[in-house]
Amino acid sequence: MNGLLASRPIFLALVLALFVGGLAQIAYRHLSLGVPLLPSANRDVWYVDAKVEFRATGEPVTVSLALPETQTGFTVLRENLVSPGYGLSIVTTPENRRAEWTIAQARGDQELYYKVQLANDNRLGDVGPISAMTAETQSLLLNDAEATAADQVLADVRARSTDSLSFARQLTLQLTSNDPNQSIELLRSQYDTSELMVALLARAGVSSRVVYGLLLEDGRRRQRLKPYVHVYANAQWTLFDVRTGLEGRDPQLVLWAPSAESTLDVVGGRDSDLTFSILRQEENALGSVLTQIEDLGFDDFSIYQLPLEEQALLKGMFLIPIGAMVVVFMRIIVGLRTSGTFMPVLLAIAFTQTDLIPGLISFVVIVGAGLFVRSYLSEINLLLVARISATLIVVIGLMILFTLLSASIGLDALRNFAFFPLVIMSWTIERMSVLWEEEGPREVFLQTTGSLFVAVLAYLAMTMPFVRHMSFNFLGLQLVMLSLILVMGQYTGYRLVEVVRFKSLAGNE
Amino acid sequence: MFQLIRQLKAHGVMGLNQRNVHYIGKYNARHLYPLVDDKLRTKLLAHDFHVRVPGLIGTLNYQHDVKSMAALVDGQSSFVLKPSRGSGGRGIMVIERIEDGVYYKPNGAGVTREGLQRHASNILGGLFSLGGHTDVVIIEDRVISDPSFAHYSYEGIPDIRVIVFQGFPVMAMMRLATHESDGKANLHQGACGVGLNLSHGRALTGVQHNRTITKHPDTHANLADLQVKAWPLLMALAARCYDMTKLGYLGVDIVLDAEHGPLLLELNARPGLSIQIANKVGLAGRLEHIEQGRAPKGLSAEERAEYAMTTLATLSHRTKDAA
Numbered sequence: 099m100n101g102l103l104a105s106r107p108i109f110l111a112l113v114l115a116l117f118v119g120g121l122a123q124i125a126y127r128h129l130s131l132g133v134p135l136l137p138s139a140n141r142d143v144w145y146v147d148a149k150v151e152f153r154a155t156g157e158p159v160t161v162s163l164a165l166p167e168t169q170t171g172f173t174v175l176r177e178n179l180v181s182p183g184y185g186l187s188i189v190t191t192p193e194n195r196r197a198e199w200t201i202a203q204a205r206g207d208q209e210l211y212y213k214v215q216l217a218n219d220n221r222l223g224d225v226g227p228i229s230a231m232t233a234e235t236q237s238l239l240l241n242d243a244e245a246t247a248a249d250q251v252l253a254d255v256r257a258r259s260t261d262s263l264s265f266a267r268q269l270t271l272q273l274t275s276n277d278p279n280q281s282i283e284l285l286r287s288q289y290d291t292s293e294l295m296v297a298l299l300a301r302a303g304v305s306s307r308v309v310y311g312l313l314l315e316d317g318r319r320r321q322r323l324k325p326y327v328h329v330y331a332n333a334q335w336t337l338f339d340v341r342t343g344l345e346g347r348d349p350q351l352v353l354w355a356p357s358a359e360s361t362l363d364v365v366g367g368r369d370s371d372l373t374f375s376i377l378r379q380e381e382n383a384l385g386s387v388l389t390q391i392e393d394l395g396f397d398d399f400s401i402y403q404l405p406l407e408e409q410a411l412l413k414g415m416f417l418i419p420i421g422a423m424v425v426v427f428m429r430i431i432v433g434l435r436t437s438g439t440f441m442p443v444l445l446a447i448a449f450t451q452t453d454l455i456p457g458l459i460s461f462v463v464i465v466g467a468g469l470f471v472r473s474y475l476s477e478i479n480l481l482l483v484a485r486i487s488a489t490l491i492v493v494i495g496l497m498i499l500f501t502l503l504s505a506s507i508g509l510d511a512l513r514n515f516a517f518f519p520l521v522i523m524s525w526t527i528e529r530m531s532v533l534w535e536e537e538g539p540r541e542v543f544l545q546t547t548g549s550l551f552v553a554v555l556a557y558l559a560m561t562m563p564f565v566r567h568m569s570f571n572f573l574g575l576q577l578v579m580l581s582l583i584l585v586m587g588q589y590t591g592y593r594l595v596e597v598v599r600f601k602s603l604a605g606n607e
Numbered sequence: 608m609f610q611l612i613r614q615l616k617a618h619g620v621m622g623l624n625q626r627n628v629h630y631i632g633k634y635n636a637r638h639l640y641p642l643v644d645d646k647l648r649t650k651l652l653a654h655d656f657h658v659r660v661p662g663l664i665g666t667l668n669y670q671h672d673v674k675s676m677a678a679l680v681d682g683q684s685s686f687v688l689k690p691s692r693g694s695g696g697r698g699i700m701v702i703e704r705i706e707d708g709v710y711y712k713p714n715g716a717g718v719t720r721e722g723l724q725r726h727a728s729n730i731l732g733g734l735f736s737l738g739g740h741t742d743v744v745i746i747e748d749r750v751i752s753d754p755s756f757a758h759y760s761y762e763g764i765p766d767i768r769v770i771v772f773q774g775f776p777v778m779a780m781m782r783l784a785t786h787e788s789d790g791k792a793n794l795h796q797g798a799c800g801v802g803l804n805l806s807h808g809r810a811l812t813g814v815q816h817n818r819t820i821t822k823h824p825d826t827h828a829n830l831a832d833l834q835v836k837a838w839p840l841l842m843a844l845a846a847r848c849y850d851m852t853k854l855g856y857l858g859v860d861i862v863l864d865a866e867h868g869p870l871l872l873e874l875n876a877r878p879g880l881s882i883q884i885a886n887k888v889g890l891a892g893r894l895e896h897i898e899q900g901r902a903p904k905g906l907s908a909e910e911r912a913e914y915a916m917t918t919l920a921t922l923s924h925r926t927k928d929a930a
Contacts, residue, residue, distance in 0.1 A: 430624060537796065590625040597611050599817060600622075603883060604614035 109584075116581035123574025136564060143175065144314050145377040146352075147406035148212040150362060152370035154204035159366035161199040162189075163212060164310075164355035172216045172352055180211040194355070208367065211405070216314075216352060240297075244288065247281035252302050254279075262304045262331035266338060267345060269298060270327075274343035276506055291340040292325040305330040309337075310355040313348060316378040316566075317410045323354050323361060323372070375407040414447070416569040419579045421446045421556035426586050428552045433593025436549040437529050444522050445549070446556035451517040454557060458550065460500070461518065465546070467496050468527035469534070476531060490524040619889030621880060626856075630894070634773070634855025635876050642852050643874035647691040647745055653871055656851040658844060660747075660871045661687070661864070667744040670731055673724045676746070681705070685749040688723070690730040690742045696791040698735030700726055701749055713762070750870065753863040755836055758828035759783050763790035764862055767803070767835060767869075769842070770878055770890065771857045774849035775902060776842050776915040777893040779803040780885045781833065785815070786825045794881045799823065801830050802886035805920035808838035814885050841869040842912035848874060850908060893919050 421443035763784030787797035802811035810833035858878025
C-alpha cells in the first residue's frame, strides 16, 4: 500500500491526468464533433422504443402493432423496425397505421422493436388526422341488472348536466369516485372503466371511444400504454383520464393507438407483452450525434447505438456521481452530518421519481411512523438482523398503508411511496432509532435534516437540465468528477461547521 | 470568515479532516483497531505491559455461562458488568452492594438475580455492542473514585482523557458527568470538560456545550480548584499505552481509584477534538513539535511523560506561529 502508488507526486499526477483527460474528452466532443455544451432551447425530441415480447410456438408468426401518427403536439420524425429474420412492413389504412412483422417459422422467446422519434412541436390547436377517426359504435352487452344500474347512473348524471360535454364530465366523476354508489360499483366490478364509460355514453347517445396513450417522461423504462376515453362533443374530441377523473390532454401524452382495435396482435405466439422505453434529447445534440455516426462510421463511445432501455438506464447511472460529489462536498468541506454515507444520494434518486415535495412528505411520514413502531421493537429485545428484517416488513406495510390512504383521499402525488429504496429506509429507521436512544432526539433531528438537506441539493443538481445534458453527452465529465472527489478526499482544512465550533479558540490571547 | 480561519490556523486548532487524513490515517494502522475496540483484549494486553486496570473478576462468553455468574460475584462487595464492545457507556451496570440476594445500584435501586442475569444475557446477545454483534460480558472491580473528586461529578465517575501522540502525552482533560449527560462522560451528551495543565494536572478552564463555565452545573463546585493527584504516575500510564498498542494517535481514558491510584479504563483510536476547546489551545502545535523530530527519540514511557510535563506543556500554539 505504501509503495510507489501511494506517493504524493504519483497521486497528483493521477488526479491531474484524470482532470485533463476528462476536459480533453469534453473539448474533443464539443470542438470536433460539435456536440453542444449547453442544452439548446430547441425542441425536444423523444426517443421511444416499443418492445414486443412473446414466445413463438413454432408456427408461422404474424405480429401487428398499432403505430402512432403525427398529432397535436408531436411530429413523427423517424421510425424504424428492428427484428432479425422477420419480414417487415408498415401498413397504412385510412383509419390507422400498423407495423407488421412476419416470419415463416420461429420458436422460443422473441423480441421485436419499433423505434420512433417524436418531436415536441408545441403547436397547439392543430387538430391532425385524429379527428377523422370514427366513434365507437358497438356497445357492451349488459344483462338486466346491469342495464337497470346503467340507466340509474345515466339518469343521475343527466340530472346534473346541461350538454354532452358536461354529461361526460359528470359521468367521469361518478365512475372515478372513491365512494361510488351501488349501481356504479356493480358496473365497475364487471367491466373495464374506460370501456364502461364508452358504453354508457353510447347508451346516452354521446359519441366516444377508447384510445391508448403513452405519457412521455425522460428516462423511463418498461412503461405501458394506458386507456383514455375520447368524447366527441361540441364538434371536438375531449380526452378524459378514467383513472384520475381529470379532463383534457397532458401535453406529454402521445395518443398511440387512436382506435379500439387491439394495439398488439400476435398470431403464432403466446404470452405477448408490449413495453416502452423513453428518452429525451435536444434536437441539436441529436442532429450532430446522428451526423457523427453516419460521417465517421463510429463514435468514441457508442452509447447512442444501444437500445433505449439501456440508454435510459445509463442516463440515470451517469447522474449518480453528481449526487455523490454533492455528498462528498457537504460532508468534507461543509461538515454536515448525514445518516449513512450515501443515503442522501439514494433519496435524491427516489425524489427524481416522486418529485421533490411529495417525496419529502412521503419520506418524513414513513420514517416517522417507522420510528414509532421501531420503539416497540426495541422494547422486546431482538438481535440486529431480526430487528432490521422486522423493520423492513413494517416499512413495506406502512408503504402499502400510506399508498392506499393517499389514494382514497385523492392525494395522487403521494402515491409513489414505492419508489423509496426499502432496505435503505429500514436501515435509516434503525440507525435513527439507535441514535435516538443513545444521543437523544436532537441528534436525530440534526442528522435527518442534514441528510434531507444534502438529498435536496443532490436532487436539484441531478435534475438541472444542464447537468443532465452534460453527464449524458460528455463521459469526460465523469473523469473530471473523479479527480475532484480524489482531491476533496485529501482536504485537511477546517470543515465550515468547525470554524463555528472552535470559534472560542480564535480569540487573541 | 477567512479572518476566523486564519486565526484558528494560527492557534493550531486541528479539524476533523486533518485528524482523519493526517493523524489517524497515517499513524493508526487499521489492523490494530481491534486491540482498543474490544475492552477485554485491551485489559488482557494491559496485564502483559504492567498497565494497571480495574481488577478482572471474570468473563461470560456464552449464554449458558450466565448461570455461573452468581458464583463469580457473590464473594464481592461490589462489581461492574460491562459489554466488551460497548460504546458510549451503554450497557454498563454498576452494583454497589449485595444484601439478602438483592443487588443494589448506586442510585439505590435493587436488582434481583434474574434481573442481573437478563442484563448479562442482553450484553451477550449484542444489544449494546456496535453493529449488534454478539459480545462478551466483562465483570470487573468497581472503581471507587478518589475522594478529592467527590464534588466534581454528578452520578458516574469522572475520568481523565489524555491524547497520546507517538508515545508522548500531548493534551489532557477531565470529563465530569452531569445530570444532563445522565452519568456519562461524553461531552456531546452534555458532560462538562475541564482542560488540565499538562505539567501538574491542575484545572485550566471548564466547558459545557462549547461554552466556558467556572462551576460544575449540578454540584456547583468551583472547577478552578480541581487538582488531579498522582499526576506523574497518570502521565506515565498514558504514555505506556502507546508501547502496548503501537497506535500513534491514541485517546487514553484513565480513572483515579481511591485505593489503587490511576487505572486505565479504555482506549480510543479516534479520539474527539473537543479537548482543544476545554484546553483553550489547539493540538497542532504539540503534534507538529513531535512530528518534526524535536523531541528526543528512544525514551522510555516515564521519560516521555516527563518530557511532556516539562517541555510540551510550555509550548504555545504552533511552532511556526503567525504574527
